[in-house]
Amino acid sequence: MLIVTKKFIFSVGEVWFDENREALNNVDVVHYRQLLHPIKGGECDEFYTRLIDLTKNQDELWETISSNDRYKIRRAEQKDQVIYEYWKKIDSDILNEFSDFYDSFADQKGLTKINRIQLQNRADAGVIDISRVKLKDGESLVWHVYYRTQNRVRLLHSASLKNNNNTTYQSILGRANRYHHWQDIVRFKNLGIVTYDFGGWYTGNTDREKLGINQFKEKFGGEVVKNFNCVYGITLKGKLYLHLLNIYTRLPQLSLLRRPYFLSHTPKQSQVEASSELEFSIPEAQRE
Known part of the structure; x- marks a missing residue:
């Protein structure tokens, strides 16, 4: 398109x-x-990225995830009781709620704020997919935004807000992020999408944060292309x-x-x- x-x-x-x-x-x-x-x-x-083949059956995809991360995903669902949600229709209220959250995340990380015009244009074209994991009280934990086509989804934005003074919250946040990716993967597979694109892969060896991001993605399987x-x-x-x-x-x-x-x-x-x-x-x- x-x-x-x-x-x-x-x-x-x-x-x-x-x-x-x-x-x-x-x-x-x-x-x-x-x-x-x-x-x-x-x-x-x-441009390098990491892709997951969603034509594999769900059990295969699950077993590809590291055992420690499978444990954290189960714990997020069963003990933390976080809530996963997504929207079939993306309206301006959802875009604004995500954008406001992302801008707070950007301030926290020292990043550029969201390009709202670009996001709106993509949403108007019908290629944006948005999902969220939140606590039972409605507090947002993690937002994911994807560029979605018939055969492939590509992660554009992932945002969460840290609270370094609350170790319990931080632990829940880490598990919620893993749970969020897994729920997205299962949903996209059930929609018949064949490729999950993590949205980039750092090819250098000096930036420790980006190397940590690589390590996180690697735990979900897939291959670098x-x-x-x-x-x-x-x-x-x-x-x-x-x-x-x-x-x-x-x-x-x-x-x-x-x-x-x-x-x-x-x-x-x-x-x-x-x-x-x-x-x-x-x-x-x-x-x-």
């Missing part, structure tokens, strides 16, 4: 995975997300967009500033890894 956004003087299209590419005569530039192969003539960067993020200018304005984008990314003094909205879709790997779309909260991942 082609999602079109107007940015300043540019019409910017967004296409995910290897979906059927529609006519592109109404956009200046197209961002291709996570393709199997690079686009000829486009500017492309490698290489995709490509590409941007392709179609019109003269689209080529201008790419020129401005390249100028921005090459000037170190600008890299410290907030990215202009009309250049907010850069596919560069170093910037994608630092973006909110790949920031993945793992509340006290090592705790019981």
